[in-house]
Amino acid sequence: MASPLTTIYMTQEQDKELRAKIQTRQQRWDEAQDRQREHRDPKSLVSQAIAAALLSDMAEATCGQENNTDRMPALEVGRTYMPSTSQLQDLKSMRLSELLLNTHHRGRSLNLKRIGPVVLQKASSWTVVEDAEEKGDAERLEIVLHDESRGERILESCTNMIIKEPFFTLSDGGEPTLRIDHPSDLLTRSSGVDGNDELGFTHAAKYKTKGNLALRQGDLSAAHSCYTQGLDIALKDRPVEDDETHELASDIYRNRSHVNLLLYRFDEALTDALSSVNHRTDDRSKSLDAKAYFRAGCAAYRLEDWHKAKEYFSNQQELTPEDRDAKLYLRKTEARLREQNGLGYNFQKLKASLSRSQPRVDAATYTGNTAISQTPIHGQGLSATNDIASGDIVLCEKAFCTVWSHEATAWTTMTLDIRDNRIRAFPAGLAKSLVQKLLNNPSQIGKIQSLFSDHKGLKHLIMSDGKPIIDTFQLHDIMCRNAFSPGPQFGEEDVRRASAGLWIRASYMNHSCVPNTTREFVGDLMVVRASRDIKAGDEITHIYDDSSDVDVRAESLMRTWGFVCACPRCRTGREDGVEVRARRRDLEERANAFIERENPRGASGLVIRKAENLVRAIETTYDVERYRDLPRPALTRLNSWLAAARARKNRNREI
């Protein structure tokens, strides 16, 4: 995506191979349908897992990163199903031996124990599990794509787990498997933390101490578990009015807020920090409350709720007027509020703050010139709330989520979508980061769910057993229709690990081949400017794919966004006929080769005349009448080259 998401064009051979690889699964399916569910010997399954784990470790050690598209993991997509939205208490427990192949066991739950190592593959992780209560049988359990929580691999970090409404099917390799696509279908109890200690106040204090120790050792997940258990005990057994318990609970909330900030769980960090505030007037309490407000402010800042952040940092400053952090963060928050209110960005400063290790800007989103509304082009879109002059900012949006090609989290996978039989490049790394961010911060789920996608999925946030329900198929389709690439800002782009991001407000902009805006990126800040005067009420459009040839553009618009563009430019382009378009493509290629070869600085009169001849030749491929109000993109680069060469020549003459 100079355009949208990086398209990886595969050779016919590669395309055939990939389809074959994915489709052998179908044959295995047909074979498996006839098979009775066999007894699965735990020992042999565990041995398979050990061998596979060793092999995948060796592959990792010897190959490192794959270096061609063949080796990109391939996923079949489009076989969607809903995540479980039931509470565990409403599900009837079942045994592993009752599983039926190709079945979603709705209304049931499985209590399992991991008995094998975890085999880590790029697109999934799998292990071996047995029934927690009925030994003797075992099955393969696989998490597709999203085996991560709080920065830890989920399967590796737990031994006991419950699957809600289990889906028993075949893996890509044809193995009967308990498959988990939606992270909320799996409930785990973290290993290493004993939840069955004697209850009582002294133990809540013990958990606090254990949590502090885990925090010092950098084990954030364990620290979080300890604090949570400490809070459970403290709040369950003693009335909160009890002073001692109240103070202990406050301490644990404040500490857990700190851990949550480190875990990027800003929703809980905010509620924890506010729950810990005591409003007492002695110096010690004031200082602890100031600390809590600082944490609440940081959480609100990361959630980009600038008004709340300002309120909390102001509360902190009131309690501890000399605190330098409070002053610094108040200043930063006020700068964000100015940006949000349209009082301008310091682009120079923002650009200077960027580097490969810091590719994201500290800036707010400004959407003031736009409104979301129904549009004639398609569904919802953006319209201008006031007149915007050519060159002025329409909106500036900080990405909700990005991954950069040079970051470890970036990776692209190839998908074959069985709904339209098309192969696409999918930013799987971005998908994982997005799921993680939403699981960590359920308050953000609604705005993502409202974005356009083909798979409708869930309409609003549902919490179940303390977890937000995430429909990963819905997120997959949302990403396919809305993600963009911020381009190669920090060095070469690697197609196997393409940079990609999601900008929520900008996602509402429909495509036009004659758009009224341009977009550029400053790190993860998308800056959209008017490319001509826009009147209040006009729809704001940008170009999803700017290939100059109508067929190339149409293929990309259909492959990536699933629509046929009916604009005058596409209509006129098609009317040109095959021969004229082929001639134009050929001339454009010659023009591009010319530009690569010839430097406009110091170009001789002869070279300039060559460029002028090429311009004239390309112009003959555009019918004057039909193209009167339409752009002629095959000329854009060459005309810029000519303008630069002539300007240089004139300057030389003046000297």
Ligand SMILES: C[S@@+](CC[C@H](N)C(=O)[O-])C[C@H]1O[C@@H](n2cnc3c(N)ncnc32)[C@H](O)[C@@H]1O
């Ligand atoms: C990023 S969304 C744009 C917002 C979308 N209209 C909505 O209702 O939220 C992209 C999707 O909008 C539709 N779309 C955008 N521009 C279009 C156009 N010029 N013609 C037809 N459909 C378009 C396509 O379905 C595309 O996949």
